[in-house]
Amino acid sequence: MTTNPHVDEIREMNLAYLLLAQRLLNGDRVEAMFRLKVDEEMADLLASLNAQQLARLANTNQLLCHFGGESAEQLRQVADNPRDQGLAHFHSSLLMASRSMLSQGGEHVG
Known part of the structure; x- marks a missing residue:
């Protein structure tokens, strides 16, 4: 079975976005919430995800980040x-x- 290269790129982008979100939230949480446009509940969830959960979440064909x-x-x-x-x-x-x-x-x- 062949894989669409765009789907692979989306998965890579998702993982990069999730890792960046965690780094931002672990730094200045208030600024990160503003920049990511997320509320407290989403910030808590993103910050608490372990590596396996991040990989599972990133492994989708839909972009998690948006304009x-x-x-x-x-x-x-x-x-x-x-x-x-x-x-x-x-x-x-x-x-x-x-x-x-x-x-x-x-x-x-x-």
């Missing part, structure tokens, strides 16, 4: 941002954070 922007327009604003005088990073963060604020306000996005 942070709520819409294509938000991503376009980040990608096409002409501000390169030190404010680009700040502007991008504000645009991407707006999704997090909507989610925390009771409206589930994504």
Whole structure:
């Protein structure tokens, strides 16, 4: 049986994402939750997964991570941002954070 190379890449991406999430959560938990756009319960779960659980979770044909922007327009604003005088990073963060604020306000996005 042949394996689709895209599925293998998705599995690798999933494992890398899960390992990064754990490292972030074990560092600055509040910042990690904001960057990952996860709540306390998800943060607890991600941080507690052992190697076998991480491998099992990563072994899927669906991406576990997703785009942070709520819409294509938000991503376009980040990608096409002409501000390169030190404010680009700040502007991008504000645009991407707006999704997090909507989610925390009771409206589930994504």
